Amino acid sequence: MxxxxxxxxxxxxxxxxxxxxxxxxxxxxxxxxxxxxxxxxxxxxxxxxxxxxxxxxxxxxxxxxxxxxxxxxxxxxxxxxxxxxxxxxxxxxxxxxxxxxxxxxxxxxxxxxxxxxxxxxxxxxxxxxxxxxxxxxxxxxxxKNNTNLKALRLDAGLSQSELAEISDIPVRTIQQYEQNQKNINAAKAETVVKLAKALNCTVEALMEAV
Known part of the structure; x- marks a missing residue:
């Protein structure tokens, strides 16, 4: 952390x-x-x-x-x-x-x-x-109703499939992070960087409190 x-x-x-x-x-x-x-x-x-x-x-x-x-x-x-x-x-x-x-x-x-x-x-x-x-x-x-990833995606006006296409991250992976089935804090650096770039935010903004 x-x-x-x-x-x-x-x-x-x-x-x-x-x-x-x-x-x-x-x-x-x-x-x-x-x-x-x-x-x-x-x-x-x-x-x-x-x-x-x-x-x-x-x-x-x-x-x-x-x-x-x-x-x-x-x-x-x-x-x-x-x-x-x-x-x-x-x-x-x-x-x-x-x-x-x-x-x-x-x-x-x-x-x-x-x-x-x-x-x-x-x-x-x-x-x-x-x-x-x-x-x-x-x-x-x-x-907190939404993960940071979901909140940032919604703020950007993107669907999960659109974010997947822009970031080159599978839709299923994005869904798992948004539903807390996977811990984004433990994601590979490359994955988080791609998501941050697609959402025009910092890597830290995607991290969760735990």
């Missing part, structure tokens, strides 16, 4: 997303869902999920929250938390899942809301992070 960015940045990323949500909710008194929507709509979101050092290493979670709100004068509201809150865990766990799967935050939010992740605090905060990730992947795959 291709991770979102260098693992050396992961711990800092987790702490930043965690403290960002904690500060927004408890010190700025923002509604979690409303603030998270602001995060998704900000340029910080795409920078964060790509692992840009200026965002992950260059700023604290509090600074990220202030950038999203657009008011640095609110920094005076920061009060160090005595204990790690459910919102802190929510950000910490979500950052790990995003790094592990290389899914964008918006893509994750399309199927699993931030409030639902917060509701997973009990019992998952007491478990290994891998168990949280397994649950997230289960929910994501269950709710």
């Amino acid at each position: 291709i991770h979102a960015y260098d693992k050396n940045y992961l711990s800092k990323a987790q702490n930043n997303l965690a403290s960002m949500l904690d500060f927004a909710v408890y010190d700025l008194e923002e509604d979690l869902s409303h603030f998270y929507l602001k995060f998704l709509q900000s340029k910080i979101c795409s920078q964060f999920e790509r692992g840009e050092s200026t965002v992950i290493v260059g700023k604290s979670g509090v600074e990220l929250a202030l950038d999203i709100i657009g008011d640095e004068t609110l920094a005076s509201k920061y009060r160090p938390a005595a204990n790690r809150t459910p919102e802190y865990w929510c950000g910490w766990a979500l950052a790990y899942f995003q790094w592990q799967t290389n899914l964008g935050f918006k893509e994750i939010n399309n199927y699993i809301s931030i409030s639902e992740i917060l509701a997973m605090y009990s019992p998952y905060h007491e478990m290994d992070i891998s168990q949280f990730c397994d649950k997230m992947i289960e929910l994501y795959n269950k709710r």
